[in-house]
Amino acid sequence: LNMSRQLATFARKMGDYERLVIAIATNDVPRVHALINTAIRNGASVNTITAQITEAVQGLRSTKGFTKLENDLSLLIYRLGGQSLLYSLNHALGLPSLRTIGNSANFVKVMPTIGPISMDEIRQNIRHVVVETRALAGRTGKHGIVVMMDEVAIEESATYFPSHNKVGGLCQKHSGTLPLTLQTYKSALTIVDALREGTVHFGKEMTLVAVKFSNEPNIYPILAAPTCKHETAADMVDLYEKIMSGWEEIAEEICGTIWNFSTDGDGDRRRAGYLLFCKYELPADDSLYQILSHLAGLNLCTGLKRRLSTFDWRHILKRDCTLIRQPSGMCCDAGRVVNPFSLAQCLKLLPDHDDYSVHKLLNPNDPQDVPRAIDLIEAIISLRDVLAPTNDVELAANLDSVRLLGHLLENLALPFITPELSLSEQIEMLSTYAHLSFVLFREYRLEFMSNQLYGDTQTAIKNIVFTVAKQQELDRTGKANANDDGTDPVEGYFAFMRMAGGHNSAMNYKQAVERTGWACDIEGVYSRWPHLHKESRRRKITRTEQKDHLNSSKWKADIISGNCDLIDRWRLGEVKAITILRRHSKLSPEKYNFRAILKNGVDFLRPWGGNIYPGFIDDKMTPDQTPDRSLHEPAPS
Template identity: 45%
Template sequence: MDAVAEMNIPRLQQLVSVGLRRGSSPTVIVRMMQSALEGVYRPRPVLDSRTLDIALMVYRLGGRKLLYAVNHGLGLPSLRTLRNHMSFTKIMPTVGTISIEDIIHNICEVVLKPRDAAFVRQPLRGVSLLIDEVALEERTCHFRHNNSVGGLCWRHSPKVDLQLKTYADALKIAEKIKLEEVHLGKEMTVVSVSCFGESGTYPILALPTCKHVGPEESSTIYETVTSTWLEYAAAHVGMIWSWATDGESSRRKAGYEQFTREKLPRTSPIYGTVASMAGLNIFTGIHSITLDFDYKHIFKRLCTLLRSAAGMALCNGRIINPAVLTRFLARLPEQTDDSVRKLLFPDDPQDVPRAVELMEAIIEFLACDFGPVDADTSADLDSIRLLAVMLKSILAPFITPDMSLTEQMTHLSTYAHIAFTLFRMNRLTFMSNQLYGDSQSMIKNAFFCLAKQQKLDPTQRFFLFQIGDDPLEKLFGKLRMLGGHNSAMSYAQAIERLGHACDLQSVYLRQPDLTKARTDQHEAFRRC
């Protein structure tokens, strides 16, 4: 017993289990422990689903070397055992133009198979389709499953045969690239599926692109993925509620054309809810699909407008720009000249935390009393306070954890009405058509998704932060993380890393307690 207390016997649990199954006496079991301490006897690990899932998680997070170490030190299954007992997720790359067969394969492999393997029947969910790009290294790659060349832009690659049947085929592809008739992919456009009420996201389409794509190509993606999902997955997972994007121009134009084309029919289950909301645009796409824009990008664009020289025209023609904000922000108790400079002229204009800090600093004007001031200063303060109310209405619902869902939707409605009034008064001197339309579409989508959730299952929880394409941004972060010291990736490496990320997600779906352990670990790192 002292040896058991003082020394780490490898696979002690498995050793005792094997002895009990054999009907061994306590003396024999103790002798087996002594042999294990001396390295003479090594019991085999129990290959249950949990042990395999933990080994898979170790392999995907730490690679071969970490799995080798825990295999010898803790007795987890080896990589060979893992491959013999589990099937890894295989994302089908797009070689050439968009293929419906590839989308169907990815839906079955990434979405349906993990849900079936979880052995817990999942309720129908509302589905949001997310689309965004991640940077790629501009080089070709070879895919053995169809002996073809990948990494070429999906829009231009049909101009050449990508299958390598002869050496001349490779020379022809190289010549087309040299003549710029076929382009190398600079980015990978990813379409993924996120379910309301669930964490994570499921990539079902990955396209290399050269950036020279327009609304027509974006419409092709919208229509192809939507029709394929509705036919093969909607009955098993849930209907599409929205398409979310970051506001890229070609996708915006195609999105408005696709998802504001028809008025919500009176026979829709949510018509009685949304039609009674004064001023709400009830034009949608097929099956009441709405267009969504990521709220973090809306925050960044609002702050970019406030930081520009033109600024934002508010009530009585007052323009709020960096010159005005510099003068008033410096009066706030916790601000200095240096901090105000960092808020208004950041090193990285795309820094979301810095944008939120600027919005929070402006919101502080609602609680400040500057005492008696002259008429001109009072007019500026009134405009800034109106701006503060508008910014608080769109920011607070996403950063205030103790706010109820009713309060969140009330705040968003307040922003929509203030922005509408100011846009009618000042038009483009208030904000651009694109920013106004995108922010209003984001709020409209939130109300539509909430109404759909109430009709689908009012007992399920609805989280406002699940709108937008933030889960896809997190997935891109994982792809770069899986590269270790080299975050850059070719198209083939990106496809492989997508499969790794999906394997991790399927483990967390099958083993919910591992999800909690991962969350606790992240929280501990954050506090440190």
């Protein structure tokens, strides 16, 4: 009898489960998983769950409560597709509505720059976009701060901001004297006359200034200003000082100190960087001095609070490849120039290359394509192991120079693109490059590379070393990665801005400011759910290796800052550079006797001493013709 009852109960339960499966399989119920999860938490039976599914099909029941992913998906849909698309998907798939995500999300709004750049808008953006956003997200603790700057093209037109009753879209440099508030019809005519006379201009581009926190992927825009591209180095100095002042006032005690300013190699920003961030010698009682003073050749000049400037390594690699592809080429040894003609002969010796592939390497369709630049660099590196034909003396001589260039590029490029390299190995290779380029630049000057390219590269390496030392001082368990140096996050941000406009790159200043805030929301979603993001093909530097796009979170080797011995690795780089020069160059040993050369004010950024920075002088001027540029002042107490 008991067995019969048990069998009957079992059969009834099987029937209940069968009806549940049929209900799920035959009905398209939005968010059925959420409905079942809620019912189980409430202790509902199988029959009750089946009944609730039936009610949901009839529109009598809707599921409440959304996951973080569902809220973020709705936010992404809203920013990329607009309110109408979100409404449709809310009713079709049960995703959160705009009102629902509005209760949980902090929509970012960036204050526009109307007229000259003011401290008010910088302060407000730092407070709202950075401090308040991080507080709502529960992100606390101090980090090293990187200030990044870049431009995005906008339509040259005036726009009206109703909330300010002002005309925007005019260049911030020259619009300070105009009545931008539309009080009368005459105000509009005054602006038209100024545009006609050329005393003010439409903004050609929008300058975006954003901050990034060490060991975090997101960036936070703090300035979006229209520019006519007529700014000078003095204007950049003024802008840098305003940003530093605003940050110190609003966010430094909460978020951390600015470590460096990163740009793409703009000439005026370069000069401003030398003026502000090569100003004070690091004092002997500074904790960083105890380590960095043992790194022979490293320039120890900084700005206030040990701030530095740096340059995007992607732009540096592209400029190196542009130099190699020019007829004038790059002189690496004994007056022999590596240019497209000599390099093409050598590249054809590689087993995987023929006339067509070599032509593509040296004449890419898009010179700004980072993967194409890396393809060329990797091909040159491969030539180190190629044997020259014994019957061609000229080709053998060219190959010797290319081998030296291969060692140079290997130690510059691989630290940024090889996730199998640890932080210690990165520093060692960058030290090797710094020593090699120092010797070659002193010997061949502009035949080797331009003053600006040499200075930018050495500046970037200096900043990476300083960043590692600062991270060790802040938190030795924190990560530091050479790959993180540069402005690439801002370029990715511009891609989000275009996505927010339906991939329409044409936008006026008002639209650009709005999309700057939208891009912040989009980036936040992608940083929380990286599998949702399709990386830009052109910016995906690992395309050539067929891997996922690189960042510190996916770096395979050890990049914990505390595990890197800067002094030891810098010294190993020096030894490696000496070995390469002995084997592959015709320079006499005194040319790379670093202990004898690196004294009396000579370092890698000042290869001739005398406070002369090559990146700060014109290519047409030699060191002897250039006046002493005393950029140093006693550090303030």
